[in-house]
Amino acid sequence: MIRNVIFDWSGTLVDDLPAVWRASNYAFKQAGVAELTLDQFRAEFCLPFKHFYQRYVPHVSLPQLEEWFHSHFKEVQHLARELPHAREFLRFCRERGLRTFLLSTIHRDHFAAQSAATGFDRFLDHPYIEVWDKRTKILELLQKHGLNPDETLFVGDMQHDMETARCGGVYSCAVLTGYNRLDQLRASRPDLIVEHLGELRAVLERNHLELVSPRIKGDAHRDEPPVVTVGALIFDAAGKALMVRTQKWSHLWGIPGGKI
Template structure:
């Protein structure tokens, strides 16, 4: 899929959020600002970090803040660890001949120390650190290393990483392991979103042999007010759709539908009515090229409140007519239109 990968560092390859949060709170404390907890920090922190500090500590020179931060970060007792699947992903890239680079805003001395301590230096052709605004450097990297934009992806965990990829006309790959929540990342419109780097590896692996179609179930779920449940997910390019998933071996379609809806939404359903089957072959909307057989149902919510798992980022209860005004994936649009036209028994 890609011949070149440019990685962010913090939150993408290593988990340094604990000492970063600790150091940030120490900096805020110098100026009498209360500390933040982890989730508040994830919601507010952004790059370029000069914008974050201008919001938190307006008027304080960035150079002054950097002195406090470097001292606090180097003295923090909070651990930094390599994220799960990161080392395996880099080894896989090396075995596949994929060229790898790092572009990070992290302080250069701290970055080089982590790079050596974790034994990751040998995986990268070149690294670029201490870059406050990555958009100012990304084009230089492409030119210096003769990287074709169409063969290159930028992999990161923050909206600034997605914006940097868009700026250079690269494929943007958002990972959900770091500093930014899935919902905020979705607003930046990455081309691909993966749970972690193992998901990216699996996405990039070339299938061997002739892959068979994958049978799935999904339901347009109605509540007592005649509204239907729409969920937005990164798997479908941040478009809206319906809950559903794969049928497991030995499981009938009706049981799979109940299970998938429960796992993805926390809802219990009843009275599923089969509506239609759709072929979905290598859709540009889906996160990878795949042939799905979509078994679509209409079902009624019986109990529970919507509690999304990590496959979806947002939900809405809407009338079918209102739902058609959303940015829907095409199979969901066809399903709703079929239901509105009376295409159910």
């Protein structure tokens, strides 16, 4: 039974992708390198973020890049929004008596500002922030709070989060509301992939807080068959195409897509 939930912040509870993308491009511009499109940024951004910077701007020191990034992030931070279903899921954890933790790279100033806007910090028992490499921190978190890995779930939106869960021997759940795409997250082989926290809540409620899929320690193996959805480009009688804009796509327009 799941008794403890460790959350990532960005892309899991709060959508700050538009702000982070703009602040990163500002740093790139100051460094004299080409800016990235949103799709390019999602495909290339990784944690620990120093590896991302080393790949694109190796000639600039990390402290200088951080100064540029954070100075501009403060100007665009108003773009950050709480993700749909996040508040309801946090309340669900409270109602069920689940212990809640935060393990995030977010800067303390940005965490304070976004917490003031959302109030999510009130739902988090123990926040760990400014953690550059979560893989080196999760064992300390588990040991300090006496958490049983078999009763602990890590929820995040990036491959690094899934790797962190594996390092801690805890269950992993990938949400599709953040930075990494489905194909990237699937490659990390989490125990569970959901569209959003509302779907995760439904899974936990339906299974009485059990993750029923058998799990192999260190290997997020899933035995259930994949869920298939079909994409389509839909036209009306006048030849106009149906376009959809969603939070999942950072409020950009697109067409319904298929996946397995």
